[in-house]
Amino acid sequence: MPCITRFAPSPTGYLHLGHAYSALCTVEATEAGGRFLLRIEDIDSARFRPEFEAAIYEDLAWLGLTWETPVRRQSEHLDDYQQALESLRARSLIYPCFCSRREIRAEIAQAGAAPHGPGGPIYPGTCRGLPEEIRAERIAAGDAYALRLDVARASAETGALVWHDQERGDIAGDAASYGDVVLARKETPASYHLAVTVDDHLQGITLVTRGEDLFEASHIHRLLQALLGFETPEYAHHPLLLDQTGRRFAKRDHALTLRELRAGGHTPEFLRNLLATPANLSAFLDSL
Numbered sequence: 001m002p003c004i005t006r007f008a009p010s011p012t013g014y015l016h017l018g019h020a021y022s023a024l025c026t027v028e029a030t031e032a033g034g035r036f037l038l039r040i041e042d043i044d045s046a047r048f049r050p051e052f053e054a055a056i057y058e059d060l061a062w063l064g065l066t067w068e069t070p071v072r073r074q075s076e077h078l079d080d081y082q083q084a085l086e087s088l089r090a091r092s093l094i095y096p097c098f099c100s101r102r103e104i105r106a107e108i109a110q111a112g113a114a115p116h117g118p119g120g121p122i123y124p125g126t127c128r129g130l131p132e133e134i135r136a137e138r139i140a141a142g143d144a145y146a147l148r149l150d151v152a153r154a155s156a157e158t159g160a161l162v163w164h165d166q167e168r169g170d171i172a173g174d175a176a177s178y179g180d181v182v183l184a185r186k187e188t189p190a191s192y193h194l195a196v197t198v199d200d201h202l203q204g205i206t207l208v209t210r211g212e213d214l215f216e217a218s219h220i221h222r223l224l225q226a227l228l229g230f231e232t233p234e235y236a237h238h239p240l241l242l243d244q245t246g247r248r249f250a251k252r253d254h255a256l257t258l259r260e261l262r263a264g265g266h267t268p269e270f271l272r273n274l275l276a277t278p279a280n281l282s283a284f285l286d287s288l
């Protein structure tokens, strides 16, 4: 079956070589027939800048990619995320958490050896058991809160889950290793985990291609899919592109943004060739 896949950059910086590599891996999956969608993950409004979004279109087109329109921009679909939250709330699978980041850190420090998950220290569950009246009172008083998923309760509802990674095969779902993740905050009406799961479903994505750094996040996405009654797509997590010192490309590598490379006279063909083998890339990086 031809796949439907997507590239989903966040417009919080200019695209660099790592993004180009990820986008090309995604497109490659559609070469035997398939659809390539682009999604703009602009829900984190504090970090989003319109010029970065404009640059995404320009840089990807320069690289020679074409995608279907309209492009899904997360900020235009807040109702979809709200609906998913409502469905979880109706089953008491999410709860308001009033802890500040500082309070969470203090509580973890006090507990001594706190377990760490893929997303950092695991939230100790401070607000999970708050009585309903206290929750209502604090919300009415205007206290800031995040909505967290009660992962143990949610997992008890879904039972054991499996997802499939093209490279690693069947993976047993392990959302518990994340702890009770945040699904929404006042300033971010849907977290990355919630928005991605809802978007992939609504866009009919059958293959999620993305970097290996998001491998563990797929456990949470799988759990949310099961809770929300969504099909689970196939996953392909590609290795991250590293520089000569073994570090990931990041926003600090200005010289390696697509626009800088273009300004430096490099062609899209040169870039594709560069990204085709690790040897080509390291020879180029050494030459800088």
Ligand code: GLU
Binding pocket: 007, 008, 009, 010, 041, 196, 209, 210, 211, 214
């Ligand atoms: N927006 C994410 C990023 O730029 C990618 C999300 C995904 O592919 O699931 O890292």
